[in-house]
Amino acid sequence: xxxxxxxxxxxxxxxxxxxxxxxxxxxxxxxxxxxxxxxxxxxxxxxxxxxxxxxxxxxxxxxxxxxxxxxxxxxxxxxxxxxxxxxxxxxxxxxxxxxxxxxxxxxxxxxx
Amino acid sequence: xxxxxxxxxxxxxxxxxxxxxxxxxxxxxxxxxxxxxxxxxxxxxxxxxxxxxxxxxxxxxxxxxxxxxxxxxxxxxxxxxxxxxxxxxxxxxxxxxxxxxxxxxxxxxxxxxxxxxx
Numbered sequence: 356x357x358x359x360x361x362x363x364x365x366x367x368x369x370x371x372x373x374x375x376x377x378x379x380x381x382x383x384x385x386x387x388x389x390x391x392x393x394x395x396x397x398x399x400x401x402x403x404x405x406x407x408x409x410x411x412x413x414x415x416x417x418x419x420x421x422x423x424x425x426x427x428x429x430x431x432x433x434x435x436x437x438x439x440x441x442x443x444x445x446x447x448x449x450x451x452x453x454x455x456x457x458x459x460x461x462x463x464x465x466x467x
Numbered sequence: 468x469x470x471x472x473x474x475x476x477x478x479x480x481x482x483x484x485x486x487x488x489x490x491x492x493x494x495x496x497x498x499x500x501x502x503x504x505x506x507x508x509x510x511x512x513x514x515x516x517x518x519x520x521x522x523x524x525x526x527x528x529x530x531x532x533x534x535x536x537x538x539x540x541x542x543x544x545x546x547x548x549x550x551x552x553x554x555x556x557x558x559x560x561x562x563x564x565x566x567x568x569x570x571x572x573x574x575x576x577x578x579x580x581x582x583x584x585x
Contacts (some may be wrong), residue, residue, distance in 0.1 A: 390569075394571035396572070403576065403577055404563070404572075404578075406571055406572060409569050409571040410569060413569075415571075423496075432532060436564040447508065447512055447514075449514075450570070451570040454527075455514055455528060455529065457514065458512035458514070460510070461512065463513075464509075
């Protein structure tokens with residue numbers, strides 16, 4: 356199965372800063388259609404899990420433009436520019452290229 | 468608006484079966500794929516499986532023959548059954564929609580915590 360590695364268990368940020376969360380896959384997530392099957396999710400206590408990014412770089416409806424997905428092949432990044440207090444959450448990457456679908460271990464964003 | 472809501476017992480005894488229901492409103496489960504995902508204490512997430520718009524299923528091999536996902540289209544619900552549970556099945560269980568066009572989970576339930584304990 357494909358392993359996704361999110362190296363940072365926690366990241367500490369101050370409001371207004373930029374932060375990047377990385378996700379490394381054990382094999383390329385590029386499909387023959389030219390798209391990467393890598394998505395990013397946000398979990399905040401008391402709220403439903405929110406999909407932020409799909410196909411590595413496409414924001415889902417309503418997601419603020421400060422959330423930026425990038426990367427290709429096996430290396431992917433979720434960047435949050437101008438971090439807001441409401442961005443403090445747990446973030447996961449997920450691959451849906453091959454079954455079983457697999458998640459990264461999660462990165463917790465915390466306030467300095 | 469698409470909404471999903473998990474329901475089921477919060478406590479299950481070891482060796483018994485865990486049964487959960489996902490009730491969907493705002494969208495028919497005869498379209499797209501409908502999955503179960505769980506989050507263990509310590510935050511590890513695991514995709515368990517899904518049932519498709521046609522009723523076909525796909526499961527995580529790690530769950531071997533313990534898992535079954537079924538549906539009732541008349542009630543717009545789908546179900547998870549996990550047999551022979553152990554304490555390692557203690558987790559928060561989520562249902563979610565997998566959009567077939569782009570293959571990501573676009574709508575999620577709130578999750579239900581299930582503890583396996585005698």
